[in-house]
Amino acid sequence: MAVQLLRTTLLLAIVCISYVSAISVSGSRVLVVLDPSLKQEDYAVFLSDLDSRGLDLSIKSANDPHLGLFEFGERTYDHVFLTQPPTQKALGPNLLAKPLLDFAKAGGNIVIVLNSNEHALASVREFAVQLDVVLPFRDTKLVDHFMYDEQASPLLHDALILDPQTLLAPHIVAAPEDVAAKLYYPGGSAFALGNNPLIVPVLAAPETAYIYDPAEETLSSDSPFATGKQAFLVASLQTRSNSRITFVASNLLFSDEAFSKPNSFNRAFATELTKWTFSEKSVLKLESVSHRLLEDTNTTENPSIYRVKNDIAYEVSLSQFEDGSWFPYTADDVQLEFTMLDPYYRLTLSPTHKTSTAQFYATTFTAPDQHGMFSFVLEYFRPGLTFIKDKRVVTVRHFGHNEFARSFAIPNAWPYVSSIVVVAGAWVVFVGLWLFTGENSAKKTV
Amino acid sequence: MAPKKQVRSQKNAASAATPIATSAATTSRTATTTRDAPTVADTTVIVADVYKSYINDTPRRLKLIDAFMLFLVAVGVLQFVYCVLVTSYPFNAFLSGFSITVGQFVLTAALRIQANPANSSQFEKVSPERAFADFVFGSLILHFFAYNFIN
Numbered sequence: 001m002a003v004q005l006l007r008t009t010l011l012l013a014i015v016c017i018s019y020v021s022a023i024s025v026s027g028s029r030v031l032v033v034l035d036p037s038l039k040q041e042d043y044a045v046f047l048s049d050l051d052s053r054g055l056d057l058s059i060k061s062a063n064d065p066h067l068g069l070f071e072f073g074e075r076t077y078d079h080v081f082l083t084q085p086p087t088q089k090a091l092g093p094n095l096l097a098k099p100l101l102d103f104a105k106a107g108g109n110i111v112i113v114l115n116s117n118e119h120a121l122a123s124v125r126e127f128a129v130q131l132d133v134v135l136p137f138r139d140t141k142l143v144d145h146f147m148y149d150e151q152a153s154p155l156l157h158d159a160l161i162l163d164p165q166t167l168l169a170p171h172i173v174a175a176p177e178d179v180a181a182k183l184y185y186p187g188g189s190a191f192a193l194g195n196n197p198l199i200v201p202v203l204a205a206p207e208t209a210y211i212y213d214p215a216e217e218t219l220s221s222d223s224p225f226a227t228g229k230q231a232f233l234v235a236s237l238q239t240r241s242n243s244r245i246t247f248v249a250s251n252l253l254f255s256d257e258a259f260s261k262p263n264s265f266n267r268a269f270a271t272e273l274t275k276w277t278f279s280e281k282s283v284l285k286l287e288s289v290s291h292r293l294l295e296d297t298n299t300t301e302n303p304s305i306y307r308v309k310n311d312i313a314y315e316v317s318l319s320q321f322e323d324g325s326w327f328p329y330t331a332d333d334v335q336l337e338f339t340m341l342d343p344y345y346r347l348t349l350s351p352t353h354k355t356s357t358a359q360f361y362a363t364t365f366t367a368p369d370q371h372g373m374f375s376f377v378l379e380y381f382r383p384g385l386t387f388i389k390d391k392r393v394v395t396v397r398h399f400g401h402n403e404f405a406r407s408f409a410i411p412n413a414w415p416y417v418s419s420i421v422v423v424a425g426a427w428v429v430f431v432g433l434w435l436f437t438g439e440n441s442a443k444k445t446v
Numbered sequence: 447m448a449p450k451k452q453v454r455s456q457k458n459a460a461s462a463a464t465p466i467a468t469s470a471a472t473t474s475r476t477a478t479t480t481r482d483a484p485t486v487a488d489t490t491v492i493v494a495d496v497y498k499s500y501i502n503d504t505p506r507r508l509k510l511i512d513a514f515m516l517f518l519v520a521v522g523v524l525q526f527v528y529c530v531l532v533t534s535y536p537f538n539a540f541l542s543g544f545s546i547t548v549g550q551f552v553l554t555a556a557l558r559i560q561a562n563p564a565n566s567s568q569f570e571k572v573s574p575e576r577a578f579a580d581f582v583f584g585s586l587i588l589h590f591f592a593y594n595f596i597n
């Protein structure tokens with residue numbers, strides 16, 4: 001009995017702990033790959049911020065023999081924060097492109113931070129190319145002769161001061177309300193992006209910036225790797241299975257030094273960026289989906305068959321994960337498609353009521369005059385938000401032979417109906433007259 | 447009494463018509479160049495003659511049949527006009543209403559052919575009673591289908 005009680009309380013405690021520590025929908029285990037040459041003290045504020053959010057950090061060096069993303073086919077971590085060691089040639093067998101891709105496929109989230117000097121190692125370069133992110137050549141620098149930091153780099157012009165109002169993805173990092181806030185970029189390169197539609201650029205270089213190679217000892221460049229807004233400093237990517245990957249062009253963006261500069265937005269930027277990448281915000285969930293006949297509220301929900309021209313009511317509810325709990329997600333651009341190969345309807349759902357955790361959306365429509373296999377398709381793909389896709393297949397049958405309107409009920413048909421009655425009546429009269437006047441006919445005498 | 451009278455008048459009409467016809471033939475043969483195209487007065491005379499002979503010579507039952515057929519044509523035309531000008535929407539209703547008039551017309555015409563005393567030589571095996579029974583049977587089937595089809 002006592003053992004049973006103990007077990008129950010233990011179980012309850014575990015449930016409570018797991019509920020309280022649900023800072024992210026994917027989990028809280030973070031692997032921080034940090035080479036000893038990058039001093040942990042220089043990133044103390046950033047790391048303590050991560051820790052204070054309830055994440056379970058394991059800080060390891062890339063050549064740690066016990067480092068592994070998978071154990072017995074299961075992910076050993078939920079998120080990876082990967083920096084590039086400037087002193088090493090490679091990251092070791094556990095952090096090659098293949099394990100990193102497998103990790104993302106298995107639902108893990110990854111932050112790749114390039115080094116301000118060496119930039120990227122071959123495995124990371126390969127991983128990035130697979131996602132259509134083109135990393136710069138070694139030892140190149142992003143410079144801007146108009147927006148540089150006069151104190152940090154008076155000569156090289158490679159430390160930039162950026163305006164956070166130009167941030168590109170409000171669902172990932174929203175621009176600060178304080179217009180005086182500055183985003184310090186203390187040096188490093190930038191990368192270019194391919195045509196992968198899943199990539200969401202977060203921070204682009206200023207229009208006057210370009211990438212040059214300091215080894216050539218010249219500040220002008222005939223064919224720069226990328227210029228202006230084609231060079232990106234931070235870009236994110238959400239896979240179709242909703243795991244999130246972020247590329248950051250310089251580790252110095254997260255340094256204590258950048259955090260402590262006047263009016264610095266870097267700390268909030270780092271917090272929001274890691275929150276997004278570790279699925280702590282902008283996560284959507286489809287709470288419920290239902291469809292039924294409109295006129296009849298007693299019918300069972302989600303029937304598998306409808307008839308053409310039925311009035312159908314459709315309702316969904318959406319939740320958004322923010323700061324450890326689910327809230328209603330309200331938007332005016334959620335759409336339903338009623339499709340059979342092509343959409344026959346594309347309807348914008350209107351928000352109706354909300355509960356403490358979910359916002360309900362509803363619409364009604366008349367089934368098209370076409371029978372076949374139709375699907376209710378809800379596709380909500382917005383950059384920076386979890387991709388939502390829901391498909392419910394139903395049969396739409398044609399009218400039964402006894403379901404058409406009777407002619408007696410259609411005023412158009414009344415002349416035809418009455419003509420039949422008149423003809424039949426006249427026929428009866430005719431037959432009567434024939435029989436009763438028959439003896440007067442001339443037929444016998446001819 | 448009446449049939450005898452009719453027959454007599456028919457015979458009289460026939461005997462009266464022959465001399466006129468022969469005289470007309472002879473006159474036309476003799477004076478083809480002087481004779482012009484028929485005038486309006488001639489046409490009215492002809493129509494009046496036809497009407498008169500129809501009234502006088504047709505048995506009463508055939509007149510009854512003709513009246514019924516005229517009525518069916520009127521109902522059918524009315525429906526067709528309504529269909530063209532207003533709506534053909536419950537098309538089965540139009541088909542049903544229109545075809546009952548057409549079908550009834552055809553059945554009645556068949557009855558008229560068989561009941562016409564002038565044709566009795568061709569229907570030796572079909573007595574007028576049998577023809578009428580056929581007509582009633584066919585009409586009932588037609589009405590049954592019309593009721594079903596109009597829905």
